[in-house]
Amino acid sequence: MTDQLKKILLGEQGLVVIFVVAFALVSLLVPNFLTDRNMLGLLQSVVTVGIVACTMMFCLAARDFDLSVGSIVAFAGMVAVMASNYTGSILLGLLAAIACGAFVGFINGVVIAKFRINALITTLATMQIVRGLALIASDGRAVGINSPDFYQLALSKFLGIPTPVWVLALLFCIFGFVLNRTVFGKNTLAIGGNPEASRLAGVNVDRTRIWIFALQGVVCGIAGILLASRITSGQPNAAVGLELSVISACVLGGVSLAGGRATMSGVIVGVLIMGIAENAMNLLNIPAFYQYIVRGVILLLAVLLDNLRSSALGRR
C-alpha cells in the first residue's frame, strides 16, 4: 500500500499528483472555488500565460530565453485591432497579427542563431523595440475595436466553454505532441541537452532555434489576438511582465533553465498552480500587500515539494 503510494508520488507524474492533492485542498478550503463559474474564470485567466508557455517551454528546453513575449503579445493585439479596423475584415486582422508575431520571432531567431548574440540581450532588445513600435503606432493609447464581432472571439462558447480555453487546450495538445513525438521536439531537447553533440550529429541547430523563436512569435500572436478580444481593445501597455510569469510557470513545471528537460504536463501544472494561487487569494480576500508574500511562499513551496520528491527518488 505505502509502496504503491510512494510509486505514484515519486513517479514521472509526481508533480501532477502533488498538483491534484493541492487542488483538492484548495477546493475544500476556499469557498466558491469549485464552482463552474469560478473554474471557467480561472481557466480564462491563465489563457495568455498558458498559450505563451507552450513555446517558451521549447525555448527554455533549447537553452534559450525569450523576454520579448510580453511586447509581442501587446503588439500583435494592436495589429489585430488596427488591421481589422483598417481592412474591415477580422480575418485579415488576425492573419496580420500572427504574421507580425512570426516576423518578430523570426528576427529574434535569426539574430540569436546566426549572429550568435546572447538570447537574453537580443530578446531584451526586441522587447523594447516592439513595445516602442506598439506605442508609436497607437500614440500610447488603447485602440478600440470597430466590429463587435471581434469580441465574439473571446466571448463565444462551445459546449459551454469559452473559445480561448479551447484554443489553449488545443495548443497544449499540439505542443505536447510536438515535443515528444516529432523530430523537431527531440532535436530541441537534444540541442538543450548538449548543443555540441547535436551539431556533430548533424542536427541543424541554427535552423531549429530559428524555428523555435518563430513559433514563439506565432503563438504570441495568437495570445495577443485573444487578449485584445477579451479586453475589447488593442493596448500598447498590455502584458507587461508577461515573460516573467511565463518563465516561472515553465520552471515551476520542471523545465530546466540549463536546457534539455521539459514536459508538457509539467508546464500545464505550472501554469495552473500560478493561476489557482491568484484566484484563491482573491477569493479569500487577502489584502494586496500580503498577496505578494503568499505568492512568494507558494512558489517556494511548489518547487520545494517537487525537489523533495525527486531527491527522494534518488535523482539529482
Add this chain to the structure above:
Amino acid sequence: MTDQLKKILLGEQGLVVIFVVAFALVSLLVPNFLTDRNMLGLLQSVVTVGIVACTMMFCLAARDFDLSVGSIVAFAGMVAVMASNYTGSILLGLLAAIACGAFVGFINGVVIAKFRINALITTLATMQIVRGLALIASDGRAVGINSPDFYQLALSKFLGIPTPVWVLALLFCIFGFVLNRTVFGKNTLAIGGNPEASRLAGVNVDRTRIWIFALQGVVCGIAGILLASRITSGQPNAAVGLELSVISACVLGGVSLAGGRATMSGVIVGVLIMGIAENAMNLLNIPAFYQYIVRGVILLLAVLLDNLRSSALGRR
C-alpha cells in the same frame, strides 16, 4: 600600424576600446554631453545599477541568477529610514539596512545552495516576499527622513565628486580585486565553469554560493541606503525592475549567463553604456516612445560589435 590597431581592438580589453571610441563619438555629437555637470549627473544616475552589478557579476559568473535585488534595494532603503527615525541614530539605521540586506541574501543563498531550489524561482519568490514586507512595513507609503543629516550621504562631496560616486568607484575596485585576486573570486568562476568539477576539486560550492548571495544582499543594502538618501525618503515602490537593468548591464559587459566568465572592466563598461544611452537620448530630446527603439538598437549593436570582435579573434 594596422596590426597594432588590430591587436588593441581584439585584445582582452577590446570592449573597453570600443567603449572609448563610442564615448568619444557621443561627446562630439551630443551637445552638452561632455560638461562637468552632465558627467557628474551621468555617474550619479548609474550608482544604483553599478553597485548592484558588482555582485550580480559574481552571481551570474557562478551560473546563478538573482531577481530579488530590486526588492532588497527598496526594502533596505525603507529599513534605513525607519530605523534611523526610530533610534534617532543614522549609523544604526545604516547598519540595520545592511543587516537586513545581508539576511535576505543569506536566506536566498541557503535555499538555493542547500535545498537545491532553482535560483530563478527562489529569488522570484523572495523578490515578491521582500517587496510585500516593504509595502506592509510602510503601509505602501513613502516614509520621510527625520534627520536632514541623512540627505548629506548623497549630497556631500569629496574633491567635487558626490559621495555615492565614490562609493561606487570603491566597490568597483574592491570587487574587481576580489574577482581576480582572491580564492573566493576564483572559486566563483570555477563553479560557473563546471560546478561538479569544482566540487570534486574541493571547492566548498554550497558555502561559496551562500556567500555570493549574502554579499549581493549587503551590496543591495548599500545601494538602498544611497537611493533613500538621494530621494530623501524610503519608498516601498522604488527600484522595480532593477534586476533586468543590472543583469543586462552585466551581460553587455561580457558576463556569460552560462557561468565562468566575468571581468570587472567589462561590467563597468556595460553599466556605463546603459547610463550613457539614457543620458544621451534625453539630451537629444528623443521622444519617449522612440527611446524604447533606440535603447533596443543600442543593446543589439553593443553586443554585436563585441561579438564581431571576438569572432575575428577566433574564439567562439
Add this chain to the structure above:
Amino acid sequence: MSFLDFSRITKTYPGVKALSDVSFGVGKGAVHGLMGENGAGKSTLIKILSGDQHADEGEIRIDGKVQAYASTRDAFDNGVIVIHQELQLVPELTVAENLSLGRFPASAGVIARGKMLEDVGAKLKSAGIDIDISRKVKTLSIGERQMVEIAKAIMLDARVIALDEPTSSLSSRESEILFALIDRLRGEGKVIIYVSHRLDEVFRLCDSLTVLRDGKLAAHHASLKGVTRDQVVAEMVGREISDIWGFRPRKAGDVRLKVEAISGEKLKAPASFEARAGEIVGFFGLIGAGRSELMRLVFGADPRSGGTIIVDGKAIHAADPHGAIRAGIVLCSEDRKHDGIIQGRSIEENINISSRRHHARFGILNRASEIATAETFIKKLKVRTPSRKQDIINLSGGNQQKVILGRWLSEQGVRVLIVDEPTRGIDVGAKAEIYELLYQLAEDGMAIVVVSSELPEVMGICDRILVMCGGRVSAELSRDQFDEKAILAAALPDTKPPTPSHPEDLT
C-alpha cells in the same frame, strides 16, 4: 592515388600550429593507424575530416573527389562518420534516441518510434553490443557511454569511419567487441582511421600507420610488416623508451588508508580494503564493475550509507570532497570532461584550484606561487600549450588529462592519492613519466590507489591488485601472484573463458 587522400593539410589555431603540411593516403578495406604524442594533431586531423573544423590549406579527397564539407551533416551525407575523442551524447535522451539523432526515421516530421527502436536494436545486436536502448544516457557509466558512441559508427552506411581513441575507457572485453566490429567493417571494404595510444591495439588491428609529431608527418608505413614497436615509439617521442613501466620495488610502510565495509547506493556489496604508505594498489575490473563508484565513496563524491574510512589511524567523518582533501585523500576522476576540466578557465587556474589554499593568505591569492606551480607542472608533465593562460578547453584530450593530474600532484599534504584511469588518452612517452612520478610519490610515503581498465598497466606498476566484479571485490593478488588469466577470471562475472589480451611488451 589511394581511396582516401589527405593532401598538404595545414591548420593553425591562435598560438598553435596544430597541423602543417600533412599528406598521406589510405586504401579501401584497410585500417589505418594514426599515432603521435599528445597534442600532435591527431584529433585536429579527424575533426577536419568530419567537417567540424576547416583546414587552412590542403584538401581531402575520397575516391579522387575533393571533399569540401560545410558541416558535419555534409560529411556523413558523403559517407564519413567520425567518433570523436570526447563523448558527444545527449544525457537526457535515451540510447536509441542518441543513436538516431540527426536522422530520426520519420514521416512528416513525426518520429516512427517503433521503427527507430527496431533499427537501433537490430544494429546493436548484430554488432554484439549489449545495452538497454531505452535507458537514458545519463544513467550509463562512462564505459557504457563509450560503447554507445562507438555504436554510432554502424548506424549509417559509411565509406570512411574514423575512431578517435575509442578504447580509452574500455576494458579488454569491450575492446574485443570493438575489434570484432572493426574487422567486420574492414571486410566490407570500408576505410577506417584508428587513433590510439595503445601500441598493441594498433599492431593488432592496423594495416598501415601514420605517425604525427608536432603537427608534422613523422613517419608513414604503408604496411606494418617489419615495423617494430620500438621504432614507432621512437618516431613518436623522438627517443627510445626501454621500459615503459620502469617498476621499482619499494618498502611498504604502515597502513595509511583503511576502508571498512563502505557502502553506497550504487555499490552492490559493502567493500573493504587498505593501502599502505609507499604502496601502489591497483583496482582492476570490467566496465561497470563498480571501481569508480567505490573510489567516489571513499572520496566523498557520493554520499555513503555506511562504513568507515580511516587515514593514518584517524577516522574521517566528513563525507564530501572538501573534507576528504583536507584529510589528505584526493581523487583524480575518470570522467575528465564532466568531473575534471573547468571549461572557460585557464590551465593555470585548472591546476591551482585546489592547491592554492596553501599559498593564499586571508583568501588573497599569491600570484607568484600560482604562476610558479602552473609552470612547474606544465613543464613536468609536458603539457603542449602556447601559454599557461590558454583556456583548458583548447587543449588536446591528453593534455587536458595531464593538467588534471597536475591539479592533484600539486596538492600538498596528500596521504592517499586515488587515480581513476590516470593515463586515459595519454601518449606512451608521457605515460612513462607519469608512472615515474607515481613511484616518487610512493617513495615519499604516499599511499596510491590506481584504478585502471588496462590490465598491463595495473600489472606493470602496482604492488598489489584488487579485482572487482559486479560491485564486489572478487580477488586480491600481491605482485608475486600476478597472473593475467587469474585476474581476468576474477573480473568476469560469468564462466565464459577469458578472451586473451595482448600485453604491451616493450622490452
Add this chain to the structure above:
Amino acid sequence: QDTKIGFIVKQPEEPWFQDEWKFADQAAKEKGFTLVKIGAEDGEKLMSAIDNLGAQGAQGFIVCTPDVKLGPGIVAKAAANNLKLMTVDDRLVGADGKALEDVPHMGISATKIGEAVGQAIVDGMKARGWKADEVGAIRVSYDQLPTAVDRVEGAISVLKANGFKAENIFDAPQAKTDTEAALNAATVVLNAHADIKKWVSFGLNDEAVLGAVRASESVGIPADGMIGVGIGGADSAINEFKKPTATGFVGTVIISPKRHGYETALNMYDWVANNKEPEKLILTSGALAKRDDYQKVRQGLGIE
C-alpha cells in the same frame, strides 16, 4: 443574502488607491456589507477579477480601470456576471472615444488636475516675481500612460496661457514611474540648460515632481529657484512639507480619496441594497495644499 461589493483598482500599491480602499472599508463597516478589494494592473487581470467577483456572488463593483478603452469589455463582462457597475477616477470610453455615459462615474478629469497644477505654478511664479521667459519648465513625462499625458498637458496649457514659451518647456521622460527615474531624467535637463537658474516642474504625480526637485538640489539650485507642484498629496508629499526647511516642492494638488472611496462605496451599496441608482456623473475637484496649509486642506477633505 449578504451584500458583497467589489472595489477594483489599477495600482493597488499606490497610496492613493490604498486610501480609496481604506475609506471604502469605512463605508462597509458602517453599512455592514462585505467589500472585496482586488488589484488589476492590466486588462487581462481586470477581466479575471470581474469573473472572480461574479464567482464569489458579489452584486456590484466599483472600478478604477487600468485603461479607459476597456469600457465596452468591462460593461459586457459586468453584464455577463450580473454585476452592477460604477467607475471611479477614470471614466470609461467606448470604441469611438466617447465617454460611456450610462455607467455612473465619480472622478476628476486628468486635464483638470493638470490645469490646477499649472495654475499653482503660475501663482507661485507671480509670488516670486519671476518672468516667464527666464524660467525653464521640466515636464517629467511618462507618455506610456495616457492619464499622465493628459495631466502634464493640462499643466502646460495653463503655463502657455500665461506667457510661457514652448521652447522653455523641456521634456524629462522617466523610464519608470518612481522617484529615481524622474531624478535621473530631470538631472539631464538641468545640466543641459545650466544657464537657466529658475525652474518649475510638474509631472504625473508627487514622486515624479519630487525627482525633479531632488535633481535641482543635487545640481545646486537653491530651494527658491524651483517651483515643483505635485499631484496626489500622499505621504511622500507630506514628508516634504514636514522637512525642517522649505524645499522646491512648494505644493501638491490633493484629490480626496475619501469622496472617491467612501462615497462611491456608499452609492453602490444604496444601489444594490435599496435599488437607488446613483447619479450618472459626480465630478470632484482637487485642492492645492502647500507647506503652510496642508493640514487644513486635508482636514477640509476629511482625510486627516
